[in-house]
Amino acid sequence: MGKPTGFLEHERVSEASVPVDNRLKNYKEFVITHSDEEASRQGARCMDCGIPFCQSGCPVNNIIPDWNDLVYRKNWQSALQTLHSTNNFPEFTGRICPAPCEASCTLNINDSAVAIKSIEHAIVDKGWNQGWIVPQAPARKTGKRVAVVGSGPAGLACAQQLARVGHDVVVFEKNDRVGGLLRYGIPDFKMEKNHIDRRVSQMEQEGVEFRTSVCVGAPGEPIVGVNNLSQKFVAQDELLKEFDAIALTGGSEVPRDLTVDGRTLNGVHFAMEFLPQQNRVVAGDKLDSQILATGKHVVVIGGGDTGSDCVGTSNRQGAASVTQFELMPMPPEQENRPLTWPDWPIKLRTSSSHEEGCSRDWSVTTKRFEGEEGRVTKLIAARLEWQKGNDGRMQMREMPNSEFELKADLVLFAMGFVNPVREGLLASLDVKLDGRGNVDANTEDYKTSHDKVFVAGDMRRGQSLVVWAIREGRQCARSIDEVLMGQSELPR
Numbered sequence: 001m002g003k004p005t006g007f008l009e010h011e012r013v014s015e016a017s018v019p020v021d022n023r024l025k026n027y028k029e030f031v032i033t034h035s036d037e038e039a040s041r042q043g044a045r046c047m048d049c050g051i052p053f054c055q056s057g058c059p060v061n062n063i064i065p066d067w068n069d070l071v072y073r074k075n076w077q078s079a080l081q082t083l084h085s086t087n088n089f090p091e092f093t094g095r096i097c098p099a100p101c102e103a104s105c106t107l108n109i110n111d112s113a114v115a116i117k118s119i120e121h122a123i124v125d126k127g128w129n130q131g132w133i134v135p136q137a138p139a140r141k142t143g144k145r146v147a148v149v150g151s152g153p154a155g156l157a158c159a160q161q162l163a164r165v166g167h168d169v170v171v172f173e174k175n176d177r178v179g180g181l182l183r184y185g186i187p188d189f190k191m192e193k194n195h196i197d198r199r200v201s202q203m204e205q206e207g208v209e210f211r212t213s214v215c216v217g218a219p220g221e222p223i224v225g226v227n228n229l230s231q232k233f234v235a236q237d238e239l240l241k242e243f244d245a246i247a248l249t250g251g252s253e254v255p256r257d258l259t260v261d262g263r264t265l266n267g268v269h270f271a272m273e274f275l276p277q278q279n280r281v282v283a284g285d286k287l288d289s290q291i292l293a294t295g296k297h298v299v300v301i302g303g304g305d306t307g308s309d310c311v312g313t314s315n316r317q318g319a320a321s322v323t324q325f326e327l328m329p330m331p332p333e334q335e336n337r338p339l340t341w342p343d344w345p346i347k348l349r350t351s352s353s354h355e356e357g358c359s360r361d362w363s364v365t366t367k368r369f370e371g372e373e374g375r376v377t378k379l380i381a382a383r384l385e386w387q388k389g390n391d392g393r394m395q396m397r398e399m400p401n402s403e404f405e406l407k408a409d410l411v412l413f414a415m416g417f418v419n420p421v422r423e424g425l426l427a428s429l430d431v432k433l434d435g436r437g438n439v440d441a442n443t444e445d446y447k448t449s450h451d452k453v454f455v456a457g458d459m460r461r462g463q464s465l466v467v468w469a470i471r472e473g474r475q476c477a478r479s480i481d482e483v484l485m486g487q488s489e490l491p492r
Contacts, residue, residue: 001046001047001048001049001065001068001069002043002044002045002046002047002065002068002069002071002072003044003045003072004047004048006041006043006044006045006046006047006072007045007046007047007107007111007114009044010041010042010044010045011112012042012045012112012113012114012115013034013038013041013042013115014115014118015031015032015033015034015115015118015121016031016032017030017031017032017352018030018032020355020356020357023189023356024315024316024356026189026316027187027188027189027278027282027316028188028189028192029095029188029189029190029191029192030189030352031095031121031352033118033121033122033125034115034118034119034121034122036074036076036122036126039071039118039119039122039123040071040072040073040074042071042114042115042118042119043067043068043069043070043071043072043114043119044072045107045114045115046064046065046068046069046072046114047106047107049065049106049107051106052064052065052106053104053105053106053342054101054102054104054105054106054114054116055101056104056342057100057101057102057103057104057105057342057344058100058101058104058467059100059465059467059468059470059471060086060087060093060467060470060471060474061086061471062083062086062087062101062120063082063083063085063086064101064114064116066082067079067082067083067119067120067123068114068116068119070082071119071122071123076123076126076127076130077127077132079123080123080124080126080127080132080133083120083123083124084133085491086491087467087470088156088157088160088161088470088473088474089153089156089157089199089470090120090121090123090124091121091124091125091128091195091199092153092182092191092195092466092470093117093120093466093467093470094117094118094120094121094123094124094125095121095190095191095195096186096190096191096466097117097465097466097467098305098465099116099117100344100467101116101117102114102115102116102117103340103341103342103343103344103345104341104342104343105342108337108341108342109337109338109341110337128198133202134202135202135203135205135206136164136206137164137205137206137207138163138164138165138166138206138207139166140166141166141167141168142165142166142167142484142485143168144166144167144168144244144245144484144485145167145168145169145170145242145243145244146159146162146167146168146169146170146243146244146245146246146247146480146484147169147170147171147172147239147242147243147245147246147247148162148169148170148171148172148246148247148249149172149216149239149246149247149248149249149250149425150171150172150173150180150248150249150250150251150457150459151171151172151173151178151179151180151210151212151249152179152180152181152182152249152250152251152457152458152469153180153182153457153466153469153470153473154249154456154457154458154459154469154470154472154473154476155171155173155180155247155249155250155457155473156171156178156179156199156203156473157469157470157473157474157477158247158249158456158473158474158476158477158480159171159203159208159247159473159477160203160206160208161473161474161477161478161481161490162477162480162481163203163206163207163208164206165481165488165489165490167480167481167484168207168209169207169208169209170208170209170210170211170243171208171209171210171211172211172214172216172234173210173211173212173213173214174213174214174215174216174228174229174230175212175213175227175228175229175230176212176213176229177193177212177283178196178200178210178212179193179196179200180250180251181251182196182466183196183279184227184275184276184279184280185272185275185276185279185306185309186279186309187275187278187279187309187312187313188279188282189312189316190309190312193279193282193283213229213230213231213232214230214231214232214233214234215228215230215232215233215234215424216233216234216235216236216239216424216425217233217234217235217236217424217425217428227272227276235428236425236428236429240452243452244452244484245452245453245454245480245483245484246452246453246454247453247454247455247456247476247477247480248425248426248431248439248448248453248454248455248456248459248460249455249456249457249459249469249473249476250420250421250425250457250458250459251417251420251457251458251459251463252417252418252419252420252438252458252459252462252463253272253417253420253421254417254418254419254420254421254437255270255271255272255413255415255416255417255418256413256415256416256417256418257270257413258301258366258413258415260366260367260368260369261368261369262368262369262370262371262376263369265369265371265374265375265376266371266374266375266376267371267375267376267408267409267410267411268369268376268411268413269291269410269411269412269413270412270413271300271302271306271307271309271310271412271413271414272306273291274291274310274313274412275306275309275310275313277290277291278290278313278317291410292317293313293314293317293318293319293322293410294317294318294319295318295319295320296319296320296409296410297319297320297321297323297406297407297408297409297410298310298314298319298320298321298322298323298408298409298410298411298412299323299324299325299379299406299408299410299411299412300314300322300323300324300325300412300414301324301325301366301411301412301413301414301415302324302325302326302413302414302415302416303324303325303326303327303328303360303362304414304416305351306414306416307324307326307412307414308324308351308353308354309353309414310412310414311324311351311353311354311356311358312351312352312353312356314410314412315353315356315357315358319410320409321359322357322358322359323358323359323360323361323406324354324358324359324360324361325361325362325364325366325381326360326361326362326363326364327363327364327365327384327396328362328363328386329362329363329384329386330348330362330363331346331347331348332346332347332348333347333348334347335347363383363384363385363386363396364381364382364383364384365381365382365383365384365396365398366379366380366381367380367381367382367403368380369408369411370405375409376408376409376410376411377407377408377409378405378406378407378408379405379406379408379411380403380404380405381403381404381405381406382398382399382402382403382404383398383399383402383404384396384397384398384399385397385398385399416463417458417462417463418436418437419433419436419437419438419462420437420438420439420458420459422437426439429448429450429453430449430450431448431449431450431453431455432448432449436462438459438460438461438462439455439459439460441454441455441460443472443475444479445479445482445483446460446472446475446476446479446480447479454476454479454480455476456469456472456473456475456476457469457472457473460472474490474491474492475492477490478490478491478492
């Protein structure tokens with residue numbers, strides 16, 4: 001806890017941001033980290049609640065009251081140590097996590113939750129600035145070799161944990177840089193990529209080897225998936241021979257499509273065709289062609305975080321207008337806290353990208369696209385009614401005479417992902433899949449149907465949050481360590 005009466009003495013203060021007009025001129029982060037003094041005051045608001053629901057609300061079970069108290073008392077190094085004990089990469093979660101811990105905060109019942117995410121952000125940024133975050137090389141080597149396929153947050157967490165207990169870890173990444181969707185899916189204005197680079201440098205000093213532009217799978221099989229920049233194959237049989245264990249930590253990369261008339265018109269794209277290109281340009285890559293929103297009327301289909309990222313990127317590219325559609329009805333602006341707490345509530349969430357300029361609409365279904373000379377020019381949509389069916393589940397029905405059209409020069413699908421890519425690696429390994437098309441494994445041991453292969457992150461649980469990926473990567477590492485060594489000192 002912080003100060004027992006702190007929540008009575010201090011109001012919640014959110015992190016400041018660069019004004020909209022200024023931040024739209026570039027792709028740099030615009031959230032300003034709290035000063036030491038303000039972070040201390042926010043830490044003081046962590047009341048003596050008795051049962052810290054924030055810890056159970058956090059997927060990595062961060063010991064939140066402890067580091068809130070330490071920040072309140074300005075013991076920053078101990079706060080950093082406590083934070084790192086459960087979370088390998090708080091600089092990622094301190095920037096892009098939706099903070100389910102705050103929804104579970106006891107103060108959130110009838111007050112403003114403790115600014116947990118802001119405090120986390122302040123702790124880790126101070127740690128890097130002060131040089132407190134250093135490599136943790138193992139005291140001894142085990143002689144065991146582990147391959148980690150995929151360098152997103154699950155793969156990085158898994159690899160770092162395994163390397164720190166002495167295993168030789170090699171991370172395989174199909175793109176030319178490490179980071180997975182952290183690198184190519186999250187826009188730089190939400191998280192600049194130097195945060196990934198310095199963690200990679202740390203991990204290399206801890207003994208992790210990274211092999212980029214390598215697609216794992218049988219040679220000759222089609223290269224598929226999001227933003228595949230691989231230049232060579234490594235057959236899965238080679239990995240099985242070379243390594244004692246393999247961790248599959250790829251993403252859920254098959255996007256949900258919309259099969260309506262006009263889908264094949266030029267200008268209709270998946271979000272993950274659009275976003276990675278801009279991230280590559282920011283990184284200095286020269287592209288032969290780029291999907292651009294400049295001067296266009298952009299329609300984003302899908303109301304989640306990826307859709308929000310499309311909005312922010314389109315505005316920075318100079319779109320003439322941006323409209324975002326959501327199939328579901330508009331959620332309430334304020335949740336019923338006594339009913340929902342401490343669970344994650346369904347409520348209207350307005351992101352920083354929405355604040356930069358966007359028209360939002362709910363209960364809208366896309367009927368078709370129309371165009372001229374093979375290029376999309378308009379979108380035809382209709383309004384929906386949502387009603388409970390006989391089984392108690394919500395069902396949608398198109399409202400009569402509700403059809404309307406909208407000018408559209410660029411349409412972006414941001415409707416989520418259905419499952420990992422089955423062709424290539426998964427097919428070659430012949431691992432069992434669950435009913436949703438994800439790799440089948442439980443959260444006790446993360447073992448697949450292949451005795452040397454483990455799985456963690458989106459490839460196992462489906463599309464999810466970065467913080468869930470970190471949790472699963474850490475737990476998967478422990479399971480691998482237990483299998484290889486007979487026991488493990490790694491935390492669950």
